[in-house]
Amino acid sequence: MIDAGSKRLASVQPAIIPIIDELVSQNPGTISLGQGVVHYPPPAQAREEFEGFWAEATHHRYGSVAGIERLRDLITNKLISDNKIDLLQRFVLVTAGSNMGFLNVVLSITDPGDEIILLIPYFFNQEMAIHIAGCNPVLVETDAYYQPVLARIEQAITSKTRAVVTVSPNNPTGAVYSEQILHKINSLCLEHNIYHISDEAYEYFTYENCLHFSPASIDGSSGHTIAMYSLSKSYGFASWRIGYVVAPAELQTSLEKMQDTNVICPPIASQFAAVGALEVGKKYIKEHVRELGETRKSIFESLEEIKHKVKIVEPMGAFYMFLDLEHHNSQDMELVRSLIEQYGVALIPGAAFGVRDRCCLRLSYGAIHPSMVSDGISRLIRGITELA
Numbered sequence: 007m008i009d010a011g012s013k014r015l016a017s018v019q020p021a022i023i024p025i026i027d028e029l030v031s032q033n034p035g036t037i038s039l040g041q042g043v044v045h046y047p048p049p050a051q052a053r054e055e056f057e058g059f060w061a062e063a064t065h066h067r068y069g070s071v072a073g074i075e076r077l078r079d080l081i082t083n084k085l086i087s088d089n090k091i092d093l094l095q096r097f098v099l100v101t102a103g104s105n106m107g108f109l110n111v112v113l114s115i116t117d118p119g120d121e122i123i124l125l126i127p128y129f130f131n132q133e134m135a136i137h138i139a140g141c142n143p144v145l146v147e148t149d150a151y152y153q154p155v156l157a158r159i160e161q162a163i164t165s166k167t168r169a170v171v172t173v174s175p176n177n178p179t180g181a182v183y184s185e186q187i188l189h190k191i192n193s194l195c196l197e198h199n200i201y202h203i204s205d206e207a208y209e210y211f212t213y214e215n216c217l218h219f220s221p222a223s224i225d226g227s228s229g230h231t232i233a234m235y236s237l238s239k240s241y242g243f244a245s246w247r248i249g250y251v252v253a254p255a256e257l258q259t260s261l262e263k264m265q266d267t268n269v270i271c272p273p274i275a276s277q278f279a280a281v282g283a284l285e286v287g288k289k290y291i292k293e294h295v296r297e298l299g300e301t302r303k304s305i306f307e308s309l310e311e312i313k314h315k316v317k318i319v320e321p322m323g324a325f326y327m328f329l330d331l332e333h334h335n336s337q338d339m340e341l342v343r344s345l346i347e348q349y350g351v352a353l354i355p356g357a358a359f360g361v362r363d364r365c366c367l368r369l370s371y372g373a374i375h376p377s378m379v380s381d382g383i384s385r386l387i388r389g390i391t392e393l394a
Contacts, residue, residue, distance in 0.1 A: 014137070014138065014140060015138065017137050018134050018137045018138055019130065019133070019134060019358065021134075022130060022354060022355070022358040023040070023041055023354075026038075026040045026041075026342070026346075026352055026354060027040075027041070029342075029343065029346045029347075029352065030346060030352050033346050033347055033350065035350050036346055036350045036351065036352050037350060037351050037352070037374065037378060037381060037382040037385060038351075038352045038373060038374070039351060039352060039353050039369045039370055039371065039373075039374060039382055039386065040352040040353055040354050040368075040370060040373075041370060041373055042177060042239070042325070042326065042370050042372060042373075043238070043239070043242075043244045043370075043372060043373045044239055044242050044244075044294065044298075044325070044372045044373065045372065045373050045374060045375045046242045046294050047242045048241050048242045048243055048246070048279065048282075048283055049241065049282065049283055049286045049290045051282035051283065051285055051286050052241070052243075052279040052280070052282035052283045052286075053279070053282070054282055055278045055279055055281050055282035055285075056275060056278055056279040056282070058278070059274070059275050059278040059279075065274055065275075065278070066274075068270055068271055069271040069272075069274045069277070070271060071262050071265050071266050071270065071271050072097075072098070072099050072100060072262065072265070073098075073099065073100025073250070073271070073272060073277060074100075074274065074277045074278075074281075076281050077100055077277045077280055077281050077284070078098055078100065080281060080284040080285065081098055081100070081250050081284065082098060084284060084287070085098070085252060088209075088288065089206075089209075089220040089222065089223055089233070090220065090223040091220060091222045091223050091233070091252060092223075092228065093252070094228065095228045095229070095254065095255045096222075096228055096252055096253065096254060096255055097252070097253050097254070097255050097257065097258040097261070098250060098251070098252055099250060099251045099253065099258075099261050099262070099265065100248065100249075100250045100272050100277060100280075101248075101249045101250060101251055101265070101272060102247045102248070102249075102269050102272045102273065102276075103236065103238060103247040103248065103249045104205070104207050104234050104235065104236035104238065104249035105131050105135070105249075106247075106249070106268065106269065107234045107249050107250065107251040108131070108132055108135055108203075108205070108234060109135045109138070109139070109264075109268075110251065110261055110264040110265060110268065111203060111232055111234070111251060111253065111257075111261070112135050112136060112139045112141065113139050113264050114257055114260035114261050114263075114264055115168050115169060115201055115232075115257070115260075116139055116141050116168050116169075118139070118140030118141065119140065119141065119142070119166065120141045120142070120166050120167075120168045121141065121142045121143075121144045121164060121166040121167045121168065122136050122141055122142075122143055122144065122167070122168055122169045122170075122171060122203075123143075123144045123145075123146055123159060123162050123163070123167060123169070123170040123171065124136070124143050124144070124145055124146070124171050124360070125145075125146050125147075125148050125154055125159075125171070125172065125173075126145050126146065126147050126148060126359070126360045126361060127148075127152070127178050127179055127328065127356065127359035127360055127361050127366075128143070128145070128171075128173075128359055128360050129173055129177045129178070129205070129359070130358045130359055130360075132171060132173075132205070133360065141168075142166075144162050144164075144167070145360055146158050146159055146162050148181075150319075151181065151319050152176065152179040152181040152319055152328070153181060153183065153184075153187065154172065154183060154187050154191060156187065156190050156191065156194065159191065159194065160194055163194075163198050163200070167198070167200050168200055168201060169195075169200055169201035169202070169203050169232075170191060170194070170195055170200065170201075170202055170203070171203045171205065172188065172191060172202070172203070172204050172205065172221070173205040173207075174188065174204075174205075174206070174208075174218070174219075174323070175208040175209070175211055175212060175218065175322070175323025175324040176208075176323065176324060176326075177207070177208065177324055177326060178326050178328050178354070178356075178359045178368040179319065179321060179326060179327075179328040180321020180322065180323055180324045180325070180326045180327060180328070181319070181321065181322065181323065182212055182216050182217075182218065182322045182323035183219070184219070185217075185219040188204075188219055188221045189221075189224060191221070192221045192224050192227055192230075192231060195230055195231075196226070196227075196230050199230070200230070201230050201231070201232055202221055202227070202230060202231045202232070203232045203234070204220065204221045204222065204231065204232065204233045204234065205234050206218070206220060206233060206234065206235055207234070207235065207236040207238065207239055207249075208239055208323055208324040208325075209235065209240075210240050210288055210291045210292075210295060211239065211240075211295055211298065211323050211324050211325060212295075212322060212323045213295075213299045213302060213321075213322055213323065214299075214322065216322040216323060218323070220233060221233070222252055228254060229254050229256075230254065231254075232251065232252070232253045232254070232257075233251070233252040233253075234249065234250075234251050234252075235249060235250050235251075235252075236248075236249040236250075237249065237280055237283060237284075239325075239372070240288075240291050241280075241283040241290065241291070243279075243280070243283065246273075246276040246279055246280070247272070247273065247276060248272060248273075248276050248277060248279075248280045297376060298325050298371070298372065300376070301325075301371050301374075301376055301379055302321065302325070302327075302371060304379060304380075304383075305327065305369070305371055305379065305383055306318070306320060306321075306327070308383045308387065309327075309329075309383070309387070311387055312387055312390050312391060315331060315333070315334075315390055315391070315394050316329045316330065316331055316390060316394075317329075317330040317331075317332065318330070325370060325371050325372035326368055326369065326370055326371075326372075327368075327369040327371070328356070328366060328367075328368055328369075329353070329366060329367045329368075329369060330356075330364065330365075330366050331364070331365040331366065331367070331390070331394050332364040332365070333394075334364075334365040334394045335365075336365065336393075337355075337357075337365065338355035338356050338357055338365045338366060338367060339355045339357065341355075341365060341367065341393060341394070342354070342355050342367065344389070344393055345385075345386065345389045345390075345393070348389065348393075349385045349386070349388060349389035350385055351382055351385040351386045351389060353367040353368060353369050353370075353386070354367065354368040354370070355367060355368075356368065369386070
């Protein structure tokens with residue numbers, strides 16, 4: 007009998023979102039505060055470009071491995087204007103979502119047994135990708151406010167370290183890293199001749215005058231900084247699977263090998279829709295972020311009712327809150343299951359993000375329409391009050 011499955015994949019944590027989705031489907035009427043998506047759709051211009059795509063026969067063939075020229079030009083302009091990145095000695099690769107971009111990068115810069123530093127709480131798909139590549143995630147704790155601690159990162163660097171990953175604005179905590187700390191991390195990576203991988207999927211989602219900063223805009227960063235972006239959140243594009251990577255030019259050949267083997271090219275239809283979205287630009291996102299900011303404030307104020315049971319650091323970015331129930335005795339997955347089955351509200355267990363020494367939950371308020379916020383949070387408060 008053939009052994010079932012790969013030993014390498016056996017070390018990878020289960021995909022948590024499908025598990026939670028299945029529980030939600032088994033409990034009709036559940037309000038999901040789980041998956042990290044936005045409730046609003048793509049701009050109308052994306053649909054117009056998609057419809058125009060259909061008529062030309064050549065559009066249905068394989069495309070450029072790095073992405074269609076129109077989209078790459080728009081991305082280039084956006085990186086220069088919004089992120090202040092100098093693209094000399096850099097390569098832009100359109101990917102089928104940011105997750106694919108991260109996996110492409112990991113496989114392009116590592117060999118089996120190498121190490122990549124992740125900050126706890128980490129984004130679970132990144133930890134999974136590192137294991138899949140046969141590498142080792144080295145986990146470094148952030149401070150009480152989920153901010154990076156430079157000394158801890160430096161202490162974790164070894165001869166096997168290939169990169170430090172930062173995610174700002176952060177998934178799952180909503181923390182936004184300052185320009186100062188990102189400068190220091192970037193300089194540390196340069197000093198140790200390793201890569202700084204900067205995940206900026208939530209770049210436009212910041213609140214109360216908090217500003218996003220792109221480490222790839224730092225002078226002298228072009229040779230060791232890899233930046234990753236996504237349309238999934240900003241433009242309501244999750245199912246279309248379009249993201250992009252900005253990397254040192256010397257990684258172009260490796261990244262193109264990965265992309266060609268994995269997907270050949272990002273879906274051309276999705277790239278045409280992405281052209282329409284980027285032609286509208288960040289003005290489309292602005293009003294939605296304002297609305298999310300109001301939702302964030304409302305939820306944070308409502309959760310004050312259970313602050314004796316739940317510790318929450320006020321999030322300044324993305325659309326997440328990380329709930330720390332450090333005095334709750336049961337496992338986080340048990341609590342998640344009970345909240346779904348008994349109270350009709352779904353969150354994600356903190357263990358998926360590497361927090362296993364206490365009970366934590368990630369709350370996502372991006373997917374919930376403002377009209378449903380009050381009901382969802384009322385269910386959550388009632389559940390935590392009675393269960394915790």
